[in-house]
Every structure is written in structure tokens, then in C-alpha cells.
């Protein structure tokens with residue numbers, strides 16, 4: 001057996017040869033829109049800060065005040081002494097926004113999914129997972145010990161075929177999908193999936209990390225599609241500009257999660273500053289529908305100029321196929337003052353390396369047009 005160090009070096013060299021090695025680049029985000037990296041100032045199309053709230057004065061102020069009042073850390077798991085008073089307020093507000101009885105805040109979106117799925121599904125149960133679902137839904141699925149069946153992306157007929165074949169042999173069944181797909185920007189057919197779920201005595205869970213604050217008047221993808229979704233999961237870390245995850249559901253489901261979700265029970269509560277920031281961000285989301293509508297409008301003006309299919313959300317993929325092509329395209333854009341990080345396998349399927357553009361409320365229209373023109377003329381041409 002090689003030493004661990006030799007194992008790591010061999011593995012890294014193989015990844016490097018396929019242009020799949022990743023590195024962390026130090027990045028300073030000074031205002032939620034412009035970033036500085038390697039001495040270069042660039043307009044970022046790679047942040048999930050869709051409403052630019054990471055740097056909003058009222059949101060920052062709320063975080064500072066909460067730190068003064070409650071300290072920098074929660075001090076323990078929420079189940080022990082970490083349940084500071086801001087959690088209850090945020091959970092009431094999230095439930096109200098999503099139209100559910102209750103909500104539960106987790107340490108992050110990843111922790112939420114890794115905890116929720118195993119708390120509601122286990123050995124003897126059936127999970128149906130859209131093939132392009134986010135990594136943390138797969139983590140939750142694997143941790144559950146349930147039977148996992150993958151359905152083709154957004155293919156409701158395929159999901160039905162799986163249910164018709166496998167449903168009877170399993171005790172409970174749960175369909176899990178992103179509401180807005182993080183690397184493709186398209187929306188799940190939540191309405192059709194909820195009808196299917198009801199017909200097959202199955203539950204439905206959606207991951208709305210990219211819907212909250214942007215779609216459905218800011219209330220997310222389930223609201224935008226009018227679907228009934230049993231578990232509406234999301235994150236505080238994208239449009240809300242803060243940190244933490246959440247899920248909205250019935251009061252009993254939330255009580256069960258608070259009793260059984262390991263990633264909630266055995267992990268420290270989100271710091272007061274992050275919860276307070278999320279609350280301040282929600283105030284903005286609920287009161288400024290002009291702001292929440294802007295990221296999608298910017299994305300649609302980009303797709304119009306590029307002659308791409310109209311954007312369904314604020315996320316637009318420009319699929320190039322080869323990892324090296326994506327890296328080179330990203331470098332062209334860097335030289336033009338745009339940060340658009342390339343997305344490569346295994347984040348996306350083999351052969352679909354891409355640029356992933358995330359549009360935010362504050363992107364200047366003339367810069368969106370300049371970016372679109374460069375992509376149309378120099379990358380897609």
C-alpha cells in the first residue's frame with residue numbers, strides 16, 4: 001500500500017491531467033457585486049448572492065446587533081443550549097412565507113438535506129431522486145439506507161414508471177428534487193410531481209436553495225408553480241445573503257425532524273448574527289417585489305442577446321462540453337473583467353462542462369449586455 005501522501009499525489013496528478021483538479025482562489029467580495037482576485041477587479045457572475053444582500057446595510061447592522069446581544073456563537077447544539085431566541089422568530093417567518101405550519105433551521109443547506117432525508121426514510125422505503133439533484137440530496141439519500149431509484153431529469157413519466165414498478169414493495173416512498181436546478185437553472189415540474197406523488201401514496205420534497213427570494217414573488221419555486229410540497233427545504237445562504245439551511249413542513253413533521261435529524265441534533269446551532277441577518281433579509285424580500293424580480297429579468301435579457309432559450313431562473317448555463325473549453329472561456333471573460341467560474345464534472349455530468357452564470361439584482365444592464373455580446377461572439381460562435 002502506498003503512503004497516504006503518495007496516494008494523494010497520484011490521485012491529484014490524474015485529476016490534473018484531465019483538467020479536473022480544483023483550487024481555492026482567495027477572493028475579496030467588497031460589495032456583493034464586484035470581487036477582487038489575484039489583483040484583478042471583476043464583476044462577479046458566480047456569486048449566489050442574488051439580491052446582493054450580503055453587503056446590505058440593514059442586513060449587516062442586524063448581524064452586528066445580534067452579535068453584541070447574544071455573542072458570536074450559539075455555544076451548543078440547538079437541542080442543548082444553542083437555541084437562542086432568534087431561531088423561533090426566523091422559523092415563524094419562514095413558515096409564513098412558504099405557507100406551512102412550521103419550519104426548522106439547520107446549520108447549512110447541506111446539513112439540512114443530509115439530515116432530513118434519513119429522518120423520514122429508512123430501510124424498506126423507496127426514494128426517487130432526479131438525476132441532477134444537488135450533491136447534498138444524494139448524501140441524505142445514501143445516509144438513509146432506503147432503496148434509491150434515479151429518474152431522468154425532470155422526466156415525470158420515468159418517475160411514474162419507477163413508482164408503478166417499485167412502490168408496492170416499499171413501506172413509504174419519497175420523491176426528492178431540486179426546485180430550481182443549481183447548475184442548469186431550469187425548474188422542476190413540481191405541480192406534476194405533486195400530482196404523481198399523491199396518486200402513488202408518496203411524499204414530495206423540494207430543495208429550493210435557488211428559488212427563495214427570486215421566484216414566485218420571492219416565495220420560491222413551489223409557490224411559483226402552485227404545487228403542494230410536503231418538505232420545502234432551502235438555504236439562508238443564497239438570496240438571503242446569510243448562512244444556514246431550513247425546511248418548512250407541517251408542525252408534526254418539523255417536530256419529528258427536531259427529534260430525529262442527526263445533523264440538527266449533533267451540530268452546533270447557527271450563530272446569532274447569521275439568523276438575525278436572515279431575518280433582516282426576509283424583511284427586504286417580503287417588501288420589495290421589484291428587487292426580487294430583477295435577477296430573472298437580467299438573466300432573460302442575457303439569453304435574449306445571446307440567442308439562447310429564455311432563462312427560466314436567474315441561473316443560466318452555457319454548456320461547452322470539454323473541461324478545458326470551460327476553463328479557457330472563463331479566462332477570456334476574466335480578461336474582460338468578468339468572473340465566471342467554470343463548472344466541471346463531477347459537479348455536472350461528464351461531457352457537460354460549462355460556464356454557469358448567476359444574475360443578481362444589482363448587475364448593471366450595460367455590463368450584462370457586454371458580457372452577452374462577448375459570449376455570443378467569442379465563445380459560442
Ligand SMILES: *Cc1c(COP(=O)(O)O)cnc(C)c1O
Pocket residue numbers: 108109110111134136178182207209210235236237244245
Ligand atoms: C447551495 C445548495 C445547497 C447547500 O446549501 P448551503 O447552505 O450552501 O449548504 C443545497 N441545495 C442546493 C440546490 C444548492 O444549490
